[in-house]
Amino acid sequence: MVTKAKLKTSLVAGAIVLGVPQGALAQDTIKIGSVLSATGPASFLGEPEDKTLRMYVDKINAAGGVNGKKIELVIYDDGGDANKARTFATRLVEDDEVVAMVGGSTTGTTMAMIPVFEDAKVPFISLAGAIEVIDPVRNFVFKTPHTDKMACEKIFEDLKKRNLTKIGLVSGTDGFGASMRAQCVKVAPNYGMQIVADENYGPRDSDMTAQLTKIKNTAGVQAVVNPGFGQGPAIVTRNYAQLGMNNIPFYQSHGVASKSFIDLAGAAAEGVRLPAAALLVGDKLPESDPQKKVVTEYKQAYESATKQPVSTFGGHAYDGLFILVEAMKRANSTESEKIRDEIEKTRGFVGTGGIVNMSATDHLGLDLSAFRMLEIKGGDWNLVASGS
Amino acid sequence: MGALLNQRFLILAMLAVVIAVLPFVFPSSYYFRVASLVWVSALAAIGLNILMGQAGQVSLGHAAFFGIGAYSVAIGPTHLGIPSWAALLIGAALSAVLAYLVGRPILRLKGQYLAIATLGLGVRGALVISTESGWTGGPDGMPVERLTLFGWRVSGSYTWYWVTGALLLVGTWIALNLDETPTGRAFRALHDSEVAAQVVGVDVARFKLQAFVIAAVYGSIAGSALAFMNGFINPDQAGFLHSVELVTIVVLGGLGSVVGSIVGAAVLVTLPQALTVFQEYEHLLLGLIIIVSMIFMRNGIVPSLSGLFHRKART
Numbered sequence: 001m002v003t004k005a006k007l008k009t010s011l012v013a014g015a016i017v018l019g020v021p022q023g024a025l026a027q028d029t030i031k032i033g034s035v036l037s038a039t040g041p042a043s044f045l046g047e048p049e050d051k052t053l054r055m056y057v058d059k060i061n062a063a064g065g066v067n068g069k070k071i072e073l074v075i076y077d078d079g080g081d082a083n084k085a086r087t088f089a090t091r092l093v094e095d096d097e098v099v100a101m102v103g104g105s106t107t108g109t110t111m112a113m114i115p116v117f118e119d120a121k122v123p124f125i126s127l128a129g130a131i132e133v134i135d136p137v138r139n140f141v142f143k144t145p146h147t148d149k150m151a152c153e154k155i156f157e158d159l160k161k162r163n164l165t166k167i168g169l170v171s172g173t174d175g176f177g178a179s180m181r182a183q184c185v186k187v188a189p190n191y192g193m194q195i196v197a198d199e200n201y202g203p204r205d206s207d208m209t210a211q212l213t214k215i216k217n218t219a220g221v222q223a224v225v226n227p228g229f230g231q232g233p234a235i236v237t238r239n240y241a242q243l244g245m246n247n248i249p250f251y252q253s254h255g256v257a258s259k260s261f262i263d264l265a266g267a268a269a270e271g272v273r274l275p276a277a278a279l280l281v282g283d284k285l286p287e288s289d290p291q292k293k294v295v296t297e298y299k300q301a302y303e304s305a306t307k308q309p310v311s312t313f314g315g316h317a318y319d320g321l322f323i324l325v326e327a328m329k330r331a332n333s334t335e336s337e338k339i340r341d342e343i344e345k346t347r348g349f350v351g352t353g354g355i356v357n358m359s360a361t362d363h364l365g366l367d368l369s370a371f372r373m374l375e376i377k378g379g380d381w382n383l384v385a386s387g388s
Numbered sequence: 389m390g391a392l393l394n395q396r397f398l399i400l401a402m403l404a405v406v407i408a409v410l411p412f413v414f415p416s417s418y419y420f421r422v423a424s425l426v427w428v429s430a431l432a433a434i435g436l437n438i439l440m441g442q443a444g445q446v447s448l449g450h451a452a453f454f455g456i457g458a459y460s461v462a463i464g465p466t467h468l469g470i471p472s473w474a475a476l477l478i479g480a481a482l483s484a485v486l487a488y489l490v491g492r493p494i495l496r497l498k499g500q501y502l503a504i505a506t507l508g509l510g511v512r513g514a515l516v517i518s519t520e521s522g523w524t525g526g527p528d529g530m531p532v533e534r535l536t537l538f539g540w541r542v543s544g545s546y547t548w549y550w551v552t553g554a555l556l557l558v559g560t561w562i563a564l565n566l567d568e569t570p571t572g573r574a575f576r577a578l579h580d581s582e583v584a585a586q587v588v589g590v591d592v593a594r595f596k597l598q599a600f601v602i603a604a605v606y607g608s609i610a611g612s613a614l615a616f617m618n619g620f621i622n623p624d625q626a627g628f629l630h631s632v633e634l635v636t637i638v639v640l641g642g643l644g645s646v647v648g649s650i651v652g653a654a655v656l657v658t659l660p661q662a663l664t665v666f667q668e669y670e671h672l673l674l675g676l677i678i679i680v681s682m683i684f685m686r687n688g689i690v691p692s693l694s695g696l697f698h699r700k701a702r703t
Contacts, residue, residue, distance in 0.1 A: 039671065076664055082529060082622045083614070087421055087661070090545065094418035107528045112620045130528060173519060175527035182521075 435606020449510025455626020
């Protein structure tokens with residue numbers, strides 16, 4: 001009898017926890033799904049994305065919605081866990097029956113969710129950085145952030161202009177750093193770059209002077225590139241200055257493109273260059289710049305609504321949402337496959353990340369002009385005039 | 389003995405009935421996915437419970453074996469051309485060998501020292517996986533080829549529900565039987581008092597090692613199943629937090645209770661899904677529920693409730 005009691009309790013418990021309330025299906029709304037890392041180690045990506053999506057969906061609905069229908073946004077928080085993300089993706093597709101998805105804060109969660117959306121034929125606009133999201137091209141998967149490959153190319157383009165060809169790499173071993181390092185090594189020959197030093201550090205290391213000293217003592221290093229993310233690059237930058245290496249040009253990646261990097265690295269950040277989206281320097285863009293209007297409006301809307309400084313990550317969510325909304329308007333339909341076809345036809349879309357021109361072979365649609373080369377001067381971002 | 393056999397048979401039969409009946413009440417394949425996750429977590433937890441509940445040894449690095457199983461079926465077919473099903477067996481064998489080699493020295497440690505040693509093992513496992521990116525795809529993970537058995541491609545939530553359900557039944561059956569063998573009794577003697585066990589002639593070191601190896605094999609097979617099911621694997625599944633999650637399932641469900649591990653897995657896997665309606669309070673509520681159940685059901689959900697039932701039945 002003991003076991004019966006045991007099983008009865010387990011059944012009841014199971015029934016209680018499985019009793020997920022079902023949202024009423026209304027015909028006059030369009031369901032859009034999102035799985036974001038709003039908490040956990042990747043929350044610096046997911047949180048601004050979450051706020052951006054909620055804010056703009058409210059705005060769109062207040063203005064009458066899309067094709068006369070209101071948008072219903074379903075957001076789940078995966079906490080940065082790829083396995084959870086996968087489960088929520090299944091839930092969005094099978095249970096919430098969304099017509100499209102804008103989300104996937106990290107490359108890890110995005111890669112885990114891709115099979116779900118591909119199988120279900122539901123368009124998925126990812127907010128993750130790495131190039132493998134869209135290379136090879138998958139029918140239903142798109143993304144808005146610049147790739148790490150583009151960051152390498154932008155840096156190498158700038159180095160080429162300065163006639164520097166021998167570079168040292170110091171990379172983080174986290175997902176972002178490792179992936180960007182691999183891309184830099186791959187595209188270096190296309191720009192005549194020679195990698196003469198190649199060091200790395202762990203994401204939680206607190207001192208990188210050993211690696212930098214090795215690079216400093218490598219004969220012929222003309223510039224140093226630091227593919228990395230989070231606090232690592234700030235420490236590298238401080239160590240770089242401590243070792244008196246400022247005479248060697250130093251490049252960071254778009255991974256540090258937030259104000260907190262300048263705060264953390266302090267005076268050591270002076271003179272550091274990095275490729276970043278126009279959003280960071282919205283107020284410094286010339287009036288003629290096609291992105292000026294979009295980025296200043298987004299920055300203003302985000303900062304006044306959240307009282308927090310704008311980040312490029314929230315901008316990726318803005319771009320994803322509006323690429324989707326415009327595709328739905330053009331398709332004049334809520335059928336996933338028709339929306340997919342229209343997303344692929346996106347041309348001349350001006351977003352915070354750049355001007356998007358997608359095609360059947362390019363599900364990102366950004367070129368190198370989407371990146372601006374910035375230099376940190378006086379504790380602020382400054383545009384590097386082309387040719388200097 | 390006959391009564392014991394009956395009891396074991398009853399548990400197994402009830403589990404089979406639950407697995408068979410649930411599909412009739414599931415409205416969409418999302419529920420199949422969640423249930424499959426419960427079965428997989430339960431399988432790993434049952435293994436860990438043999439080590440923790442029956443033999444009384446703690447492991448804070450169990451996800452390492454889960455990771456070995458998962459990455460074996462990812463790396464084997466992709467890099468080495470080994471068929472998926474063979475990679476699963478190789479993963480299980482590798483886990484057993486590793487558990488044996490590592491277990492021999494570290495199982496001589498006791499209490500928090502053993503906890504720290506297993507923690508070290510777990511952290512090391514995750515570290516190797518995320519740095520050997522040439523093999524494992526690094527921190528971003530790698531895709532896993534679908535399992536093909538005799539020309540049948542195993543994919544989809546429905547299929548995996550049945551496959552993982554069957555695996556869980558087999559795992560439960562073995563664990564229940566083990567409890568009643570001389571080995572199982574030796575485990576329990578170890579759990580109650582190591583000194584007493586030694587005095588009555590139990591080879592303490594050998595039985596601890598056996599429990600560790602069995603737990604590792606369970607973990608590895610569960611890991612392989614999850615990797616096949618997701619078609620994608622990343623180092624999180626081998627990481628420290630996953631180890632803690634497995635320990636939580638075992639303790640929450642009830643140390644030493646096979647049914648407890650299944651209930652613990654059901655609670656810990658489905659609660660976050662059910663709590664999404666509360667949005668930002670989700671983590672708060674999850675923590676609260678676990679704390680409350682640990683305070684009021686100190687022996688774990690299943691042993692506490694069955695104890696309550698017993699007392700009621702007697703009065």
